[in-house]
Amino acid sequence: MEQSEPRIDYGIYEVFVQKSHGDFHIHVGSVAAPSPDLALQTARENFLRRDRAVNLWIVPRKHVYATPYDDPDFFARETDRKYREVGGYTENGRLWRMFKEKALHLEDIVRSLRDLEGNQKPTE
Amino acid sequence: MGDASRFERFMERLHRGEKIEATDWMPDEYRQLLLKLIHMHAVSEIMGALPEKEWVPKAPTLKRKLAIMAKVQDEMGHGQLLLRVAEDLAAPLGKTREDLVTDVITGRVKFHNVFHMEAPTWADAGVIGWLVDGAAIINQAALLDTSYGPYARVLKRICAEESFHMQHGENIILALARGTEEQRAMLQDAVNRWWESLLFFFGPVEVTDAARRMIEYKIRTKTNEELRQQFFNKYVPRIRSLGLTIPDPELRYDEQEKRWIYTQPDWKKFGEIVRENKGPKSRERIALRRFAHMDQRWVRAALARYSEPEFVG
Ligand SMILES: [Fe+2]
Ligand SMILES: [Fe+2]
Numbered sequence: 001m002e003q004s005e006p007r008i009d010y011g012i013y014e015v016f017v018q019k020s021h022g023d024f025h026i027h028v029g030s031v032a033a034p035s036p037d038l039a040l041q042t043a044r045e046n047f048l049r050r051d052r053a054v055n056l057w058i059v060p061r062k063h064v065y066a067t068p069y070d071d072p073d074f075f076a077r078e079t080d081r082k083y084r085e086v087g088g089y090t091e092n093g094r095l096w097r098m099f100k101e102k103a104l105h106l107e108d109i110v111r112s113l114r115d116l117e118g119n120q121k122p123t124e
Numbered sequence: 125m126g127d128a129s130r131f132e133r134f135m136e137r138l139h140r141g142e143k144i145e146a147t148d149w150m151p152d153e154y155r156q157l158l159l160k161l162i163h164m165h166a167v168s169e170i171m172g173a174l175p176e177k178e179w180v181p182k183a184p185t186l187k188r189k190l191a192i193m194a195k196v197q198d199e200m201g202h203g204q205l206l207l208r209v210a211e212d213l214a215a216p217l218g219k220t221r222e223d224l225v226t227d228v229i230t231g232r233v234k235f236h237n238v239f240h241m242e243a244p245t246w247a248d249a250g251v252i253g254w255l256v257d258g259a260a261i262i263n264q265a266a267l268l269d270t271s272y273g274p275y276a277r278v279l280k281r282i283c284a285e286e287s288f289h290m291q292h293g294e295n296i297i298l299a300l301a302r303g304t305e306e307q308r309a310m311l312q313d314a315v316n317r318w319w320e321s322l323l324f325f326f327g328p329v330e331v332t333d334a335a336r337r338m339i340e341y342k343i344r345t346k347t348n349e350e351l352r353q354q355f356f357n358k359y360v361p362r363i364r365s366l367g368l369t370i371p372d373p374e375l376r377y378d379e380q381e382k383r384w385i386y387t388q389p390d391w392k393k394f395g396e397i398v399r400e401n402k403g404p405k406s407r408e409r410i411a412l413r414r415f416a417h418m419d420q421r422w423v424r425a426a427l428a429r430y431s432e433p434e435f436v437g
Contacts, residue, residue, distance in 0.1 A: 021143035021273040022280065055145075083191040089291035095298040101365040103294060104258070104358060106287040109265045112354060117345065 013039035014064055015047055018055035025057050036060075138342050143273035146212045154341050157334065158272055159213045161343065164235065166206035167228045171235040172260075173199035174409045175242075179249040191292055192249065198285045205278045212274065229414045231401055236260075237394045238321050240403025247300055247307075247314035253293025255318060255359060259325050261286045262354050271342035301366040308367075315363060316371045323386065324394040326352040356384040 010032040016025035028047050033039035039058040048056075067074050082088030092103040131151055137144070144150055173196045180196060183189035211221045227233040238256050243249060264283055270276050300311040327335075327348035338344045356377075363370055374387045397403035401410060 021145070022276055024277055083187055084194040084288060086287050086291050088191075089288075089295045092291055092294045092298060095302070096294075096362075096365075099301070099365040099367075101362050104290060104362065106261065106265065106283055106290060109262055109354070109358065110268065110283075112357070113262070113266050113346065116350060116354070 008034075010034050011039070012061040013043070013058040014061050015039075015043040016057040016059065017047060017051070017053045018057075019051065019053050021054055025055065030061065031058070033058075138271050142271075143276060144271055145273045153337065154343070155213055155216070157338050157341065158275070158343055159210060159217070160334075161338070162206055162210045162213065162275060163224055163227070163233050166203050166210055166224070167233050168235040168239060169199050169203035169206060171228065171239045171409060171413065172256075173203075174412060175239060175405070176249055176252055178243060179246065182246070183249075184246060188296070192253075195253065195289055195292055198289065202282050202285070205282065209274045209278055225417060229410060229417060231410075234398050237324050237398050237403070238318075239409070240397050240401070240406045241318070241321055242404050245310050245314060247297075247310040248317065250293060250296030250300055250311070251314040251318050253289060254297045255293070255315075255322055256325075257286065257289040257293050258359055259322050259355055261290060262351050262358070263326070266346045266351055267344060269342075269345055297366070301368070311366075312368050315368055319371050320389045321394065322355070323352065324389040324391070326355065328391065329388075353383055356386070360384070 011034070012030055012032055013036070014030045015028050017028050018025045031039055031042040031046055033042045036058060040056055043056055043058055086105075096103050130149055134144075134149065134151060134154075144154075176192055176199075177196050180189060180193050183192050207221060207224060210224055214220070214224060224233075228235060238252075238259075243252060261283070264279055264286065268276060268279050268283065270279070297311060300307045329349050331339075331347055335344075335348065339347070356375075360370065360375070360377075372387045374385060376385050377383070378385050397406065401407065
């Protein structure tokens, strides 16, 4: 390569794919491209050769603010957070059985609501 | 493209089950209905944290204190997520986040009736977690299939956190239900206090014009009454299994009609509570919200002075 040739600088863009309208955009990697438009094209070629998606975001890497990896304190948490999680209340099932009933879960509600849809499809 | 054909294309998209995104064209009516719904939802999350917040310093054990504090945090977080969705809808109408937040202080946006009520005992904290969250979860789960993408996505996250709220509420009331006579009586009192409010929470039986339009726009897919019936299905047997009674002598399941028959809540009374902020705790909680918002104004102003640094590649 000729010493005198000017260097070609591509920008680095981080790529976020939204797989369906029900999903948020999720980071999948990055591409090098000369412009945002071409970064979108390149991202499609690199990341969506098989997977389906409804939307793509590319963000110039220099616009990403990140935490340093060598600062674990940033993510420090008290040792036990069970009180904040569904898994911290597994005794509910046993307690309800004392009353001859079952614990109720979000999935039960979502299921009954969707069943309702099957039975009484709103007329259009 | 003319407005009429744009509208037609929009409705076709809805009928195909497509989701609408913030950047898509949408009819003004769709935007207004959504904004009203999500704005009230957002504000109700924030106001809804206040009755339980009252119990943070008085929770009976350290574990209960941590758990209820975690829940209050979640509700505030839900308010934040929803405000972002509302804000993007409101921007083309010239409304800002500040407007959306202060509307509750000036009474321009309503919040749910249940958050205007008193929570005088620890059993109320439990019943709020169990039944008020239970009712709210039925409402929110029914909205998971909404036609507006940004709302659907945020609701998915909110519902995941609500699963913890369900178990948390059940755990408190199960402890009380297995407790002393006094504790059981306290629990029964709280159920009595909340029952009517809970029925009102789902809204009027008749399908109002706005509700009908929301169903046509697939913003929601269920009627108020369908959701209230779901609430009965899920909670009446559980309340009774604990040996508690429900303060409604008319309440029964009609096998023929396949639905619960119940005494109507006092629609007029609760309607006034919500519209005119006339509930037992409305004024006090709005005053607290105003104080929190105004007292910290200087902090927001100081932080806003931060200007974005030059990005370095
Ligand atoms: Fe919530
Ligand atoms: Fe909740």
